[in-house]
Amino acid sequence: GDGEHFKLGRVATPDELLAWDIDVRPDGLGLPDGRGTVAHGMEIFDENCASCHGDFGEAVGRWPVLAGGKGTLQADRPEKTIGSYWPYLSTVFDYVRRAMPFGNARSLSDDDVYALTAYLLYLNDVVTDDEFELSKENFADIKLPNEVNFTDDDRTKEPFYADKSEPCMENCKPDKATIKAHAAILDVTPEDAGEDDQPASGGIE
Amino acid sequence: GDGEHFKLGRVATPDELLAWDIDVRPDGLGLPDGRGTVAHGMEIFDENCASCHGDFGEAVGRWPVLAGGKGTLQADRPEKTIGSYWPYLSTVFDYVRRAMPFGNARSLSDDDVYALTAYLLYLNDVVTDDEFELSKENFADIKLPNEVNFTDDDRTKEPFYADKSEPCMENCKPDKATIKAHAAILDVTPEDAGEDDQPASGGIE
Amino acid sequence: AALATGTAAGARAAGDPAITEIQDWNRYPGKGVDATPYGSPSSFEAHVIRKNVPWLTSDPISSVNFTPLHEIDGIITPSGLCFERHHGGIAEIDPNAHRLMVHGMVDKPLVFTMADLKRFPRENRVYFLECAANSGMEWRGAQLNGCQYTHGMVHCVMYTGVSLKTILNEAGVKPEGKWLLAEGADASAMTRSIPLEKALDDCMVAFGMNGEALRPEQGYPVRLVVPGWEGNMWIKWLRRLEIGDQPWQQREETSKYTDLLANGKARRFTFLMDVKSVITNPSPQAPIRHGKGPLVLTGVAWSGNGRIRRVDVSVDGGRNWHTARIDGPGLPKALHRFYYEFDWDGSELFLQSRAIDEAGFVQPTKDQLRSVRGTNSIYHNNGIQTWHVTEEGRIENVEIS
Amino acid sequence: AALATGTAAGARAAGDPAITEIQDWNRYPGKGVDATPYGSPSSFEAHVIRKNVPWLTSDPISSVNFTPLHEIDGIITPSGLCFERHHGGIAEIDPNAHRLMVHGMVDKPLVFTMADLKRFPRENRVYFLECAANSGMEWRGAQLNGCQYTHGMVHCVMYTGVSLKTILNEAGVKPEGKWLLAEGADASAMTRSIPLEKALDDCMVAFGMNGEALRPEQGYPVRLVVPGWEGNMWIKWLRRLEIGDQPWQQREETSKYTDLLANGKARRFTFLMDVKSVITNPSPQAPIRHGKGPLVLTGVAWSGNGRIRRVDVSVDGGRNWHTARIDGPGLPKALHRFYYEFDWDGSELFLQSRAIDEAGFVQPTKDQLRSVRGTNSIYHNNGIQTWHVTEEGRIENVEIS
Numbered sequence A, B: 001g002d003g004e005h006f007k008l009g010r011v012a013t014p015d016e017l018l019a020w021d022i023d024v025r026p027d028g029l030g031l032p033d034g035r036g037t038v039a040h041g042m043e044i045f046d047e048n049c050a051s052c053h054g055d056f057g058e059a060v061g062r063w064p065v066l067a068g069g070k071g072t073l074q075a076d077r078p079e080k081t082i083g084s085y086w087p088y089l090s091t092v093f094d095y096v097r098r099a100m101p102f103g104n105a106r107s108l109s110d111d112d113v114y115a116l117t118a119y120l121l122y123l124n125d126v127v128t129d130d131e132f133e134l135s136k137e138n139f140a141d142i143k144l145p146n147e148v149n150f151t152d153d154d155r156t157k158e159p160f161y162a163d164k165s166e167p168c169m170e171n172c173k174p175d176k177a178t179i180k181a182h183a184a185i186l187d188v189t190p191e192d193a194g195e196d197d198q199p200a201s202g203g204i205e
Numbered sequence C, D: 001a002a003l004a005t006g007t008a009a010g011a012r013a014a015g016d017p018a019i020t021e022i023q024d025w026n027r028y029p030g031k032g033v034d035a036t037p038y039g040s041p042s043s044f045e046a047h048v049i050r051k052n053v054p055w056l057t058s059d060p061i062s063s064v065n066f067t068p069l070h071e072i073d074g075i076i077t078p079s080g081l082c083f084e085r086h087h088g089g090i091a092e093i094d095p096n097a098h099r100l101m102v103h104g105m106v107d108k109p110l111v112f113t114m115a116d117l118k119r120f121p122r123e124n125r126v127y128f129l130e131c132a133a134n135s136g137m138e139w140r141g142a143q144l145n146g147c148q149y150t151h152g153m154v155h156c157v158m159y160t161g162v163s164l165k166t167i168l169n170e171a172g173v174k175p176e177g178k179w180l181l182a183e184g185a186d187a188s189a190m191t192r193s194i195p196l197e198k199a200l201d202d203c204m205v206a207f208g209m210n211g212e213a214l215r216p217e218q219g220y221p222v223r224l225v226v227p228g229w230e231g232n233m234w235i236k237w238l239r240r241l242e243i244g245d246q247p248w249q250q251r252e253e254t255s256k257y258t259d260l261l262a263n264g265k266a267r268r269f270t271f272l273m274d275v276k277s278v279i280t281n282p283s284p285q286a287p288i289r290h291g292k293g294p295l296v297l298t299g300v301a302w303s304g305n306g307r308i309r310r311v312d313v314s315v316d317g318g319r320n321w322h323t324a325r326i327d328g329p330g331l332p333k334a335l336h337r338f339y340y341e342f343d344w345d346g347s348e349l350f351l352q353s354r355a356i357d358e359a360g361f362v363q364p365t366k367d368q369l370r371s372v373r374g375t376n377s378i379y380h381n382n383g384i385q386t387w388h389v390t391e392e393g394r395i396e397n398v399e400i401s
């Protein structure tokens, strides 16, 4: 690079790069060698994942839902899953490898992660054959259905941002204010809320 | 006053002013009614003060010295006491009343404080008669010997401050630096210093 | 009548015993200078804490707690009160075993220890950090009673660290490099893709906050600082920086931190935190206890675009607006503290604040936001907040006509 | 050879196990958001604490401890590390039982509760506070090995409070009023006389520091802020303000905080803290452990006259000076952070810093001070500090030719 150099640090070794460079991109960059079938993925999933995410990715309690939800993105309560929402398969592989199972991250082999990713495709109806084998070679061919629905940030074109005129300061509304809605969780601050005090609109993600 | 008023707070009552307005000035403003003799002061002092300040105000251990030290202000180790250093008697009365005995402040009666102040004058040879009685009435007449030696702040006239020319930046001294003195308490940070690790020049005040 | 007086109005004729009687602390000495080598707040301030909302998330180790905005003032958030958000709990990292790797499209991949990082030229900068999900609960309508819960996923501290540009330059970014992947060393190995342009602009690799070392929950020993952009990008426990030519489409920029619109489309890479403000006092957790008369209304405003140019306050639900006083120098991408002092006549109020940033953007109403985005976006809710004040001084989170 | 490397230079061919082996914090989750409602520093920072020097004073309840300047950066001192000085221990005051009285030469004597004080318009300001006895041990020559001990009676925080002028005005100061007496509620009932001109200039009655309530040891629930003037005047646990026409000649302005000169005369009312600076790193408690090459030299500078205009650094004991880089906006009567980065060639150094303030005053040498004042002044020692660096990177407090 240009600018001043300080000659600090040292060159990373190949082993070190191998150990830490675990990210995977949609184009397949970063995928390790390996493979795994839907059927094998089911075995691993049932043992390591289903306790939180449910046998079919439907989730236990408030743990995240991983499958289903198709066609709900415009509904009152969208269910955003790998099949209904996620744009890229690489994210599944990458995330499971880096962060799951929750509580024991980095414990899965690369083949396990291929198999789990295959099984999550199966639970989400992206593949239907339980003999299907996912590998480094066929990975980048698989597309998730919702990819097309992601758009770039265009907030500055929203009318209230695009309009930079001075806001109204006096007599901006005709009638006296009336209350349309009170806080849903009335007079319940979290410290004295019971288990069943849940908001009308679900938690944060 | 001028400027905005907020009408906050409330008027202080006479009892409240009496309770808190305990300060005393050199001109006697703030002195309460009362009186006390040197002899009575000695009794109180021996019981309540001598354990720290010594029978004659000479101090026990590192507690403050209250008497003596006359003629030491230009010495290598000045001893700054009521007699040798303090400019005003009112400070003795005011301070003893507000803060002594250490550990049980505000426990003395006004008469006790007059008596103790009289005794401290005696210990410092400002009065020599142990029958001497100090009172609100004769208080302001008594002067401490060192009052004349206090001068106003004239730091800005010191040569290195008065001279505001740009300081030297290059070749400001002829020879290479040599060490004149090392830290007196060498390689001894307080946490591992023993009782006897004391600086060459005594503590802070 | 107000909730309680708390004022000195009720002195007895004889005088208030708090004055006429000698208090213990005025007579008996307190603890010495050896008692608290690292100090803490007074026991009388024990209520001033971060709070979490158990039902918001599945587990406290992948959850959030909230800054008590109604209990603090000025623009610097005390380190112990900065909200926490982590996805695998607080990583407790031995700084001697921590490394930072820079690799990918660079001239040579490098590894730094913490001691190495501290040999680069440093800078100290004050920035706000807001979680993109702050106020996310409020998309569908008023939900929680208290600015700690509605707006408490923001804090503002002074960071000490090295310009990210300096560190990337040390490895030498190749011309093809367009994006940066930042990764944490915690159990979620948190990752985000950041445009290289931002990385080379004002980002920092910070090891200090508010003068001392980063706190564990804020990424000790080292975190990324991404001024003005969503908090999730400020990778904590930072261990790796990779240069690439495309974004990585990580879980936190696809499944999460994308903004679902009413039409089923979703915006991605909505990095910048928009102009926003909230009145912190009075507010539901800080009702008016002193009755009529002088009242200090205060709050905070911020924008990912830079400085706040102005904050307006309304006490009648947006009919009429009064320009508030902004206290302090106004640092870019930092909290701004505003005050509006007035005499409360004891009548019902609808309090609102509206910030305008130096790019000219005006904080929108919640209804304006909903009219374009619907109510399923979760993130980037910077709508104007309304607090309803009753004649008793009680305060509630409401939506109004 | 340096004291220790601490750098990443020694990676094995196969790779550093800190990288090639998965660390526990990268696999197992840490503590959740409910674990620390009020956070603390990492356990790896347990050495970053205030320290006291038992033999300096007779008892820890009338004593001092010191800010670890060599462990902090930027200009804001973490509240838990602000040095303590008290004369009757830390008063632990119930804020509901605390009162502030304003009386004397005023139109009407008033009493305020804490709730009352919080209804006045507020301001937030960053100021340094230095004890007049800071560096007092060094008058006779180098004494203590470490800037924590030689210079650690200074801190700098952001205060929240009310302008003193506003409060005095509420009572209405009479034209005869020329001085103010401020009194604390602690067991020493600490008092100081302050010229009314200063009181009406930039003083504050502060209830907040660094965003939260004042810490107990800093005067909770309320203290006086006297910008640029000696710390003893910043009355803690403030309970009373009396207006008068003369100074009171209290113990802390006669017996103490008067500056004995060589000729036996003593200066009184030496309020202002002079222009001063110190190199905090490297320094005796923070030796150079990394050997030759890039080195970050840093320190702090301040002046009661306002801003610091410039700081010069010498590495050869004052033969040659290099102007340091001041980081940040430079707030009046606040700490200024300076840096001077250079490549250390591994040879012996004599480090010094010299500050110049906006009034044009230049920080003097210790010998210049002694030539006028002698060595018995105790207070107001703002002389240039010298650190001797050996080839091994060890550092000692010295005086040089």
Ligand code: HEC
Pocket: A045, A048, A049, A050, A051, A052, A053, A063, A064, A065, A066, A080, A081, A092, A095, A096, A100, A101, A102, A103, A116, A205, C058, C059, C062, C086, C087, C088, C188, C251, C255, C256
């Ligand atoms: C102990 C509970 C638990 C177990 C077991 C578990 N997970 Fe998870 N999983 C979680 C939690 C909690 C999250 C969300 C973490 C966060 O947001 O920080 C999550 C998130 C995920 C996500 C992302 C969901 C989304 O919508 O972004 C995927 C995919 C996933 N887990 C897959 C797996 C797989 C595969 C396994 C087994 C190998 C597994 N999980 C085991 C708790 C669990």
Ligand code: HEC
Pocket: B045, B048, B049, B050, B051, B052, B053, B063, B064, B065, B066, B080, B081, B092, B095, B096, B100, B101, B102, B103, B116, B205, D058, D059, D062, D086, D087, D088, D188, D251, D255, D256
């Ligand atoms: C338990 C020990 C102790 C006792 C008992 C005690 N004192 Fe003190 N005295 C101190 C200490 C400690 C100081 C200094 C406090 C400070 O600087 O904050 C002091 C300071 C003083 C001073 C000011 C000294 C100076 O040079 O500024 C006077 C005068 C004084 N005491 C008088 C008295 C009298 C009179 C009594 C008895 C009624 C008394 N003391 C009892 C410990 C004690």
Ligand SMILES: [Ca+2]
Pocket: A021, A022, A023, A024, A030, C242
């Ligand atoms: Ca990679």
Ligand SMILES: [Ca+2]
Pocket: A187, A188, A189, A190, A192
């Ligand atoms: Ca409640």
Ligand SMILES: [Ca+2]
Pocket: A193, A194, A195, A196, A197
């Ligand atoms: Ca309930």
Ligand SMILES: [Ca+2]
Pocket: B021, B022, B023, B024, B030, D242
């Ligand atoms: Ca008085």
Ligand SMILES: [Ca+2]
Pocket: B187, B188, B189, B190, B192
């Ligand atoms: Ca030691």
Ligand SMILES: [Ca+2]
Pocket: B193, B194, B195, B196, B197
């Ligand atoms: Ca010893």
Ligand SMILES: [Co+2]
Pocket: C132, C230, C257, C258, C269, C270, C271, C272, C379, C380
């Ligand atoms: Co976003």
Ligand SMILES: [Co+2]
Pocket: D132, D230, D257, D258, D269, D270, D271, D272, D379, D380
């Ligand atoms: Co002075």
